[in-house]
Amino acid sequence: MFGLSAEWLLADGRLVPSSIVLSHPEQRVRLARACPEAVDAAVVAGDPCFDRILASLSHRRAYRAALGVPDGRRLVLVSSTWGPRSLLGRAPGLVARLLAELPADEYAVAAALHPNIWHGHGPWQVRAWLADALRAGLLLLPPRDGWRAALVAADAVVGDHGSVTFYGAALDRPVLLGAFPHDDLDPDSPVAAFGRTAPALDADRPLRPQLDRAVAEHTPGRYAEVTASTTAVPGRSAALLRTEMYRLMALDEPAAPPVVRRLDEPGRPESADVTALLTEVAWRGATAVLRRLPAAVALDRADAAKGHLATDLRETDERLLKLADVLHGGPADDPADVLAAFPGCHVAASGPVDGACRIRVRDAPPLTCRTDAPGLAASAVYAWLAAGRPLAALPKTAVLVTGTERRTATFTC
Known part of the structure; x- marks a missing residue:
């Protein structure tokens, strides 16, 4: 110890x-x-720290809302203690890989890094290391606060031999070990026993199947015996x-019992709007199912997903704007002007205004679509045409599915 x-x-x-x-x-x-x-x-x-976590379990939904994680999206908390044999020391690219392999509409990824990482290397260096991940939507928790609420909110934990990972197991969360230096620990300690019990993440294999398996195969009380030592x-x-x-x-103790306060709701973590997404679309009748990965971390991977690049005009990386197959913007953006400015773009969309957005396909008549998600509608149109189907056969009313969310889009010429 x-x-x-x-x-x-x-x-x-x-x-x-x-x-x-x-x-x-x-x-x-x-x-x-x-x-x-x-x-x-x-x-x-x-x-006392764990007692406050236990007192907060009933507020899980509020913590998820404060972190910006909607219902139906799985929250993965990545935890790293400090030192060269920690998760961040052993696998510095793991956070970005998770974001590159987990669909953005189905998963959110948060990171809790030990304060010694922040103070030893400095906030600038931490953010520099995680710059691509932050652009891909990583929820970076501050050094001191937020990690306990994130544990309550989490659906799974990827960690190492640090206390946050152990707390996650004590809360009965599914756990995967991204690093674990067995030789550094007292073999008789509960943490060492936990390391021998929890499954390891295999960096040489795709990550999503391992994470999904860890969640699906997790049984309640799996770690109860080793985590019982968290508190007696x-x-x-x-x-x-x-x-x-x-x-x-040598003073008389107050008569009133001490208060164990629940955790405060965390402030919104550092993150960024994801403005460029690799998008796969599967049309099933009049339903378009979209699967999207953040281009900031997924675009240049050798195993990058098939599909097209859909980019919001707010994107600051000019390369991603020029490479985009689909571009979408706000009400003031004219799709015809967008197509003229970006010759590589095939479908452009803007809006919505009064519930309707404008869509232009290169060398085709304009479309109007009643939806609150012009980017999704434009990606659906692009995929319809890329499959060799004529624009005239596009369903008049389509359902756009992202994760657990469903939207209706009504197209008119």
Whole structure:
């Protein structure tokens, strides 16, 4: 246990702390082996951090809303402790790979990095490392706050040997280990036992099937035996800690019980609107099913998805604008002008205005479409034409499906 060995607890052979707070009696056993002189000062008082997480579980939906994760979208929390053998140290490109392989309408990806990463390398360097991922929609949590609420909100955790990953397992979340330095840990510790139990993420194989399998095959209570050591006294840590503090001060403890407050709703994490997406469309009768991946991380991959590039005119990367097969903008953007400015574009859309958007196909009459998503409608039209079907046969009313969301689009010439 880091910090509970003789080198940290003794000075000139004398015990320094008056009390040593432990979360579980199993730590007292290991403390007795590492520093027997400290055992009498040990107090089992649970984990106040975990108690606040437990007090917040019923607010999961509010935390998801605060993070900007809609219903029906799976939230994957990536956690990295610090050091060269951490997840970020071992697999610095993993966050971007997840975003490149997980459809943007079905998944959201958040990252919780240990404060030592932020303070050791500096915020500028952290953001530089994750620049492409941020452009692809990564929810980057601040160094201190937000990670606990994100754990409550998460559907799965990808992590390492850090405490956030262990907390995720204690909350019964499906877990995949992106890195785990078994040799660095006390083999008798609960974290080491957890590392031997949780499945490892294989970086040489596609990530989405592994993540989906981890969620589908997760059984409630899978990690209960090893994570029981998170706290021996769930919900009671604040009371036990206060009693010990007043004992040390030789003061009478207040009569009113201490309050265990639920977690605040997190502020919106650092992120960016995703304005360029690799888009696959499968037409099934009058229904168009769209699967989209962020181009910032997916476009240049050797295994990039088939389909076309659909780009919002707000995109700041000129290359993505010039490469786009579909371009879409706001009410003030004229699709005819867009086609003239970008010769590589085949379909342009603008709007909506009063519920309708304008769509232009190169060398074809203009279309009007009643929808609130001109970009999706334009991608559906592009895919219809790319399959060799005439524009005149386009369904007058179509259903546009992205993830669990369904929209109706009505086309008129």
